[in-house]
Amino acid sequence: MNSYGLFIVLLAAYILILVSIGWYFNKRQKSVTDFWLAGRRINFVAIGCSAAASWMTAGGILAVIGLYMLLGMGSIWGFVAPNILALLLIALLVGKIKHLPAITQPELLEQRYSSSIRGPVALIIAVVMILFAVADIKGFAMVLEIFFGLPSVYAVAIVALAVSVYVTLGGLSAVIWTDVIQFIFLAGFAFAMVVAITGSATSVDTSSVMTVSELLSDVPEGWWNPFSIGILAVMIFIFAIIPGWVTEQDPWQRVWAAKDEKSARNGMILGSFFIFLVFGVACTIIAIGLNHVYPDISASFAEIGMGAMAQAEPALLVYIFEHFSPLLIGLSGIGLAAAAMSSTDTFATSGGSCLSRDIYQRYIKPDATMKEMLAVNRLSVLIIVAGATIGSFYIDGILAAIHIATFIASAAYFFPLMGGLYWKRATKEGALAGLIVGFVAQVALTIVDLANTPAFAPAYLDSIHPVLSNHGVIAGMALSGIAFFGVSLATKPSETVNLAPFFKEAAKDLEKKIFVDEADPQYKKMLKVMTEEITGDRAHLYLILEASATVNWNKFVKDITGKYHEWVTPTGVDSVYRLTKSDMLACITITRGQTEKEIWFESEPRVKDIDLHRKEMFVAFNEVSATLKEMGVLLTLS
Incomplete structure (x- = not known):
């Protein structure tokens, strides 16, 4: 049997396991809370595996390795470091997040402000989740194209059908427990690649076999320096990316799904450690090894700049195709399929909850029964997957999709969300102003930047001023913050019913004594x-x-x-x-x-x-x- 045939057999078996997990949890669901928050029963190990797997996309792995090959450790600030830091920051915020009474962030913002903000936030989050899922589908499409010569539509079909089936059956419980399996597959694949590639790299020159330590030290000067891109660039990346990831809905849903505060906090810390192991350790060694196996790729960076990513990004896949047997190619395909699905299911669940609970039930049919809502929940997941499918045909870069989504999130709802949790004076008018101004400004800046940047050339806004790099997200966030704080101070403070769930001092008047005859x-x-x-x-x-x-x-x-x-x-x-x-x-x-x-x-x-x-x-x-x-x-x- 050839590699493609083996891959199909293994994929069918793998998907059957995932669907079985979804079916199992489908029978245990009693409410929408069970569907969207796994009944708040998840332990810290499952939370950690799921939090890590959610960001270990097939496209993310390939892009991280490609960036390491070309830029060394200085590239960690574009994806890897923000992943780790965001989960650690969420761990610090668990005490505030865990006991908030919501299934989704739009629902939370309505409780804090008013109904006027719930719909816009829900739509923005749904768009952000679709963009994140695009990166997963595109990464997996690259796998199938290089391994088996298949067009991207096959990747779309496989990910869309598999994810939509087990997610719509089992909800967040299925997502989390399939993430545990997918993380194990993915981590095993990553470290197997470390062993294989270091073996090849240390024996490229048969006249002089290198040791692994010699391989890791045989890099260009400054390669290991994480601040090689400059402190200003590091700070811009931090402020551009981390706010969007700290306030992203899917890790918050995992905090809400944890069985207690300790499990949520330890799960986030464990997730950040797992990301460090795969992205920070395994991908680093893989990139150094690939630079020795394919030295022309890093050499081309001096001539064509980031255009060399077209060769660096698929370098791991090319290595597998050239060096592995059909069985190992099939197994590698499953490992990368796991990476694609582990992220797509997360984004589909998170975005789907906004469409079903925050749009349909809130505005279209408030009196929907639980049975109706479970059906709508499943349809919403399909809509998110379908949106990502369409988007995958129009967005070229893997990291481009991730960064665009992140910048929109950072600029649009960082201040309304975090400000509402920690600043009592925040008002519904201020939150809506910050949301709309930030979203419109960021979308406009992104369009201007992309429209005026030639292929493989430095970004147009970067050439104007470094602070405008990353599609001008710092400017977008600044405008959102000005609107949020300015309008809040100029408008009437929030009512007690909106403040009580978030500030204990505002809830003193709500306390009631209960008198019940236990003999009744x-x-x-x-x-x-x-x-x-x-x-x-x-x-x-x-x-x-x-x-x-x-x-x-x-x-x-x-x-x-x-x-x-x-x-x-x-x-x-x-x-x-x-x-x-x-x-x-x-x-x-x-x-x-x-x-x-x-x-x-x-x-x-x-x-x-x-x-x-x-x-x-x-x-x-x-x-x-x-x-x-x-x-x-x-x-x-x-």
């Missing part, structure tokens, strides 16, 4: 029908009840929020909170269930407070039951 037969009955699960430092309380008739959800929400001031809808009528404390995860939430008769009660208190929240669940049930009774509908604990 109805209370005892509720305890029997309520489901309780403990994961990490949180308890999960679920109460799923069916009313006597179809519930007019919109009227019910209007009535209960009018009758009881504790009940609020900070993110639309799909979720109604009994807002009695700053910890909104612990607040009782009611949503429509699988059918139009079902109502789901949910609360995620800290384990030490579980008894108090059992009683509050009973109070919430009585208030919901009384409201429905006035509508002619009965809700009982049966």
Whole structure:
């Protein structure tokens, strides 16, 4: 069997494993939270593997190796170092992020500001996720073209079909646990390449065999200097890239999915270490070895500059094709397929959540049942994959797609998001101004830069001033920050209901004492029908009840929020909170269930407070039951 035949057989087996994982988790989903946040049950090892695998794209690996070959360690600031630093910074922010009551960042921003910002942020994040996924598909297309002579449409079909099937089945649980498998494949592939290429590089000259240490030291002067590009360029890369990656939705979703704060923090730290091992160690050694096997590539850099990336980027693939047996070529293809899928599934899940929850459920059908939402969730994932598929035919460079997406994220929603979490004076008008100004400015600067830059020439904006490098993202962020802070200071402060979940001092007036007779037969009955699960430092309380008739959800929400001031809808009528404390995860939430008769009660208190929240669940049930009774509908604990 030739290499292509072996690859197809191995790929089919690999995809079958991934789909089986998706099917397994499909049977365990009880809610949209289970689909998008894996039920908040993930341990730190899985978080670490998934966080690392999400950035180890096939295209990213090839691009990093290519940059090392041409520029040495000075190139780490364009991709590798920001990856590592962003995850470490997120680890520092876990205490703030973990207990925020949201499934998506647009939902979070609506809670902090108002509904006016949720839609625009959701659309921007969806566009950013599509651009990230483009890089994965393009990298895998390069693999198939060099290994098997296949056109890029095959890469699109393989990644799109495989990812859309297992992600739409299992949601974030499937993404994370398939990421664990994909990381193992990818790390194994990377270090196998280290062994193979160092073996070839140290024996290129048969008259004088080198040792590995001699190979690593046989590089141009300054190759190992990470600051060879200059401190100014390093600072520009840091400020251009890291804000976008720190505020990117998909690592936040992994923090929310972790079973507790410790697991989230350790997972992010572990993920950064894994990225260092693959990008910082394995890819470095591979690049040095390839420079010895193909010395003409680095030599051509002096003549044609970054045009040499056209040879450096696929150098690893060319090496595999020229030196490996059909079986090893097939296995290498699987390793790189794992890299492509491990990132595409992340971006599809993250972007899809914005389309389904933040657009469809928030604005199109707020009273959608859970069954309907799971169907829309799956369709949204397909839309993101389809968008990336189309984009892959129009965007040429792998890192170009990643950087454009990152710069848009940095300029558009860094200040509205982080400012909203840490600055009480931030307002909805300021957030919307910062979002729109940053997005429009960054898109315009990117278009101007690309339109005026000839092929293989230095970027047009770079030639004007170094601060305008990276498509002028520093300028885009500056304009966004000016708009955000200026408009916030000029407008009315946010209401207490918007500040309470984010600032404890603003929630003091919300605290309520709960009085429940534990001998009440109805209370005892509720305890029997309520489901309780403990994961990490949180308890999960679920109460799923069916009313006597179809519930007019919109009227019910209007009535209960009018009758009881504790009940609020900070993110639309799909979720109604009994807002009695700053910890909104612990607040009782009611949503429509699988059918139009079902109502789901949910609360995620800290384990030490579980008894108090059992009683509050009973109070919430009585208030919901009384409201429905006035509508002619009965809700009982049966």
